Each structure stands twice: as C-alpha cells, then as structure tokens.
Amino acid sequence: MYKIVEKFVSINGEGKKGGELAVFIRFKGCNLNCSYCDTKWANKDDAVFESMTKEEIYDYIKKTNVKNVTLTGGEPLIQENILKLIDFLLKDELIELEIETNGSVDISLFRENISSKRLSFTIDYKSISSGMNKYMFLDNLKYVRNNDTVKFVCGSDEDLLDMYFVIKKYKLDLTTSVYISSVFGEIKPKRIVEFMIDKNLNNVRFQIQMHKIIWQPDMIGV
Numbered sequence: 368m369y370k371i372v373e374k375f376v377s378i379n380g381e382g383k384k385g386g387e388l389a390v391f392i393r394f395k396g397c398n399l400n401c402s403y404c405d406t407k408w409a410n411k412d413d414a415v416f417e418s419m420t421k422e423e424i425y426d427y428i429k430k431t432n433v434k435n436v437t438l439t440g441g442e443p444l445i446q447e448n449i450l451k452l453i454d455f456l457l458k459d460e461l462i463e464l465e466i467e468t469n470g471s472v473d474i475s476l477f478r479e480n481i482s483s484k485r486l487s488f489t490i491d492y493k494s495i496s497s498g499m500n501k502y503m504f505l506d507n508l509k510y511v512r513n514n515d516t517v518k519f520v521c522g523s524d525e526d527l528l529d530m531y532f533v534i535k536k537y538k539l540d541l542t543t544s545v546y547i548s549s550v551f552g553e554i555k556p557k558r559i560v561e562f563m564i565d566k567n568l569n570n571v572r573f574q575i576q577m578h579k580i581i582w583q584p585d586m587i588g589v
C-alpha cells in the first residue's frame with residue numbers, strides 16, 4: 368500500500384514537460400525539510416492520506432487518459448516498495464513516467480533495475496538557502512542521463528554561485544537537461560537571467576513554476 372496525499376490532473380508547471388498535461392501522484396512524507404518547501408503539509412506526520420495499491424494507482428492514471436505521469440511528494444523514492452510501483456507502471460508502454468526526487472537518494476538502484484527510456488528522473492540539487500545542501504547524494508550527478516533533469520531551485524546570489532560551480536564541476540550543461548527555478552517569490556527572476564548572461568550559461572533553462580501563476584501560489588491540487 369502506498370500513502371497518497373493527493374492525486375490530480377494539471378499541466379506540468381515545471382521542467383521538460385512543462386505546459387503538457389500530466390497526472391500527479393503525491394506521496395506522504397519526506398526525509399528533508401527545505402526552508403522553502405511548498406508542500407510541507409504533505410510531509411507532516413498527521414497528513415491525511417489514502418492507502419492505495421499499485422493496481423489502484425494504475426487504474427486511476429488510466430482513467431485520466433493522460434500519458435505523462437509525475438510521482439512526487441513528499442519524497443517518492445523513500446516510499447516503501449516504490450521500485451515495484453515504478454516497474455508496474457512502466458509495463459504500460461503508453462505511460463511516460465517522471466520522478467521528482469530531492470537529490471538525497473541514490474538513484475543507482477533504480478537505474479540498475481529499470482532500463483526503460485520512458486522513465487525520467489528530475490533530481491533537485493538542494494541549494495544552500497534550502498538548509499538541506501549537506502544531504503545531497505552527489506554521485507547522482509555523475510550518472511544523470513540526457514533524458515533526466517537536474518533542477519536548481521535558487522533563492523539567493525549565494526545559491527546561484529554554488530549552482531554555477533556544481534554545473535561546471537559535473538559538466539551538467541553537457542550531459543543532461545538543467546533547469547534553474549526561482550524559489551517562488553524569493554528572488555527576482557531578472558536576477559537569475561542576469562546571472563545566466565554574466566556566466567554565459569548555455570544549455571541551461573530558467574523556469575518559473577507556471578501553476579503558481581495560473582492559480583493562486585498556495586493552491587493545492589493543481
């Protein structure tokens with residue numbers, strides 16, 4: 368049984384599939400506690416959840432008729448038996464699966480067991496201002512593939528500079544998709560673009576969480 372705090376259809380507001388329809392499955396609980404987390408409610412011990420089997424999750428997804436599936440949370444990769452669910456969902460060749468993960472969990476186990484090109488990891492590199500930087504499992508950055516994404520959610524100039532060194536150290540701009548996001552409302556988007564120009568950051572994309580512009584920024588279920 369998986370602990371699901373919400374499930375909904377929306378457009379993906381972030382990343383490579385940004386603007387496309389996606390069905391979101393949000394799991395309860397996280398091993399980190401980012402200063403800026405917009406889903407703290409989902410990580411609370413007393414968060415209300417629905418217990419669902421992998422078959423029930425699959426049935427829900429199929430009923431939506433949406434092909435892009437995003438597993439998020441909370442932290443999806445710390446959920447009990449998550450590998451079984453990923454494997455089960457990918458048996459359906461019409462499903463394109465994205466996993467939003469916080470960068471603290473070793474993804475190599477998943478890589479070894481699942482070869483599908485329809486699985487894509489979006490791996491956060493937690494910034495200094497998140498307070499969670501020390502928990503990053505940096506080896507993940509050595510093994511990211513070109514259909515994965517590394518996402519830097521920046522809230523300060525210090526975060527931008529640290530991001531720059533990490534991109535260059537791991538040559539992320541040459542090996543994978545890199546997205547820079549602002550901590551919503553925390554740093555001027557213009558500041559990030561200026562930084563990109565200043566550092567000549569090619570092969571890196573800036574994004575703003577679209578769903579927070581379309582709906583109220585604190586709205587859930589979108």
Ligand SMILES: C[S@@+](CC[C@H](N)C(=O)[O-])C[C@H]1O[C@@H](n2cnc3c(N)ncnc32)[C@H](O)[C@@H]1O
Pocket residue numbers: 397403404405406439440441442443467468469470490491518520548549550551576
């Ligand atoms: C809520 S997290 C859940 C998945 C996973 N725990 C993680 O952190 O990647 C989903 C995405 O939302 C981003 N996020 C959370 N709060 C945000 C905020 N206030 N502004 C911008 N992005 C935010 C996270 O950095 C992450 O990329």
Ligand SMILES: Nc1nc2[nH]cc(C(=O)O)c2c(=O)[nH]1
Pocket residue numbers: 377378379380381391437439440467578589
């Ligand atoms: N619309 C929308 N797109 C998203 N992309 C990633 C999200 C997440 O919370 O992981 C998210 C979300 O919460 N809503």
Ligand code: SF4
Pocket residue numbers: 397398399400401404405406407410440441442469
């Ligand atoms: S890792 Fe993700 S879910 Fe956990 S606290 Fe950070 S942003 Fe929130």
Ligand SMILES: [Mg+2]
Pocket residue numbers: 405406
């Ligand atoms: Mg979100």
